[in-house]
Amino acid sequence: MFRIGLFLATNLAIILLASITLRLLGVGGILADNGVDLDLQGLLAFCAVFGFAGALVSLLISKPMAKFSTRAQVIERPADSEQRWLLETVADLAKAANIGMPQVAIFPAQQANAYATGWNRNNALVAVSQGLLQRFDREQVRAVLAHEIGHVANGDMVTLALVQGVINTFVMFLARLAGFFVDRVLLKNERGLGIGYWVTTIIAEIVLGILASTIVMWFSRQREYRADQAGAQLSSPAAMISALQALQREVNAHVPNQMPDTMTAFGISPGWKKDVRKWFTTHPPLEQRIARLQQL
Template identity: 30%
Template sequence: MFNTFRTTVLLAALTALFMAVGYVIGGTAGMMIAFGVALATNVIGYWNSDKLVLRMQNAVPVAQSQAPELYDMVHILSQRAGIPTPAVYLIQTDQPNAFATGRNPENAAVAVSSGLLQQLQTHEVAAVIAHELGHIRNRDTLTMTITATFAGAISMLAQFGLFFGGGNRRDNPLGGFGAILMVFLAPVAAMLVQMAISRTREYEADKAGAEISGDPMALASALQKIAGAAHQKVNVAAEQNPAMAHMYIINPLSGQRMDNLFSTHPDTANRIEALTNLAASMRVDDKGRKAEPRPSPRNITPASGGGWRVPQTGQTGDSGGQRGPWG
């Protein structure tokens, strides 16, 4: 119920921001047009934003026959999380990363990069997937996906208005200067909204993922590796659509490593510290006795046995034919 209320408030705030951009660009008429566009964006965002995000990130569906071991992993972890098994998508990029999307657990998807499968160990990949399943279980994915769609639309609207000379109507007190100002302020405002919902949810998903996988330190290790690689290897699709950056487990954009107001993600060191503390607490029960360790994903073995290869999806990339983390 609280997540539904939070999503409703977020949509109202983004709609208001959208209308404000329309007013500055085109006065009252512009505001009414923006309101209509916002309503359409709400509807499209609810039903199709996940598909739009997956397409914009060049994520392609992977059939179970292409990667049965990966499906085994996702299925086992989904059972632990108590949610339906989501669809699995692959992003062909050397940068290790992942995100989840979907309007609810029954209509969700997890997208992992080929770099993640190549560069992380089995238990680390499992921990990352568990983190994304935590987002799905917490119903964060709808909010995060709609926010990404709105943020991109707000930026496009501001640039569109400037290109066509908006802001010259009489009922717009700021005139052309307002349109120019909005081109810079609207994306910043959208980014602030993204940060407000993203940073706390990453901590919550880290905790949920650690509990689902039973291995907090595997997630801590994965975060460290992903953060290190994210600033060395370019994720082209993410760079082209920066409004989607907050959806990834680690910010896929370069040059944002500080835990400050303008970061879409918490500082990785802070997240690792929280996971280290969680790992310590998970070793004892509420009476201070040593708890039985939960089966770790590192012990999961693929049903078909042996290693597996990063699935060939017809996309251009250098990952085809290399062993994934089961090998």
């Protein structure tokens, strides 16, 4: 309930802050001078409700969607010693991180990967790939699990959803504001919402959405550094570094990435893109993550 309250409080704070900023900038007066009677506060509230609602719904259904998209099988009763060790290790790490025991799952992928998701830090989901279990030793697997537990303990899923909600709000608001300006001020349309409004709004949402996604991706990269540090604290710096080096070998060997695009932000190693695409990636380069841990 605290995290839902955080969503609502953030929503109201964004509306209040943006309303004050719009008044200080005199946006309403500029539009009024051009014959545009627009309730900026009402429009902002509308965008905030829908922007945060989308992020909240995505967060609330993140666990079942993750299981479905990765075909993850939750371990209800351990079928062998490996599954028993997985459950015991996650339980030990969760206790050390002071969170509830997450569900533990294995998903069929040859790439060494893992993810954590869920809106409640005391009822999350931690999943590892079959490739990770096959090619990593137990100390490395434990470090990867500690990294994912770090995400849960840090509340990264909720915080990322909050950031996405803020981004959604301002993209919707600014796109519609641009649409009104073009339609009413430039094209002088006085009969409802004309084609200028709709075309401008759609184009502005696409452009602003692309630009704003770099902010979300930047935050995602920062949370990976924090999860690495948490993993090092819960396991050991040497084990976490060893696990990241093993992941780096996987990337260099071009092991196919079978993680769905919708789950990329939640995996531990989605790969690193060069050139302009690096601004749109969820994870920093593995060599930088290793270097940071080596400085601890």
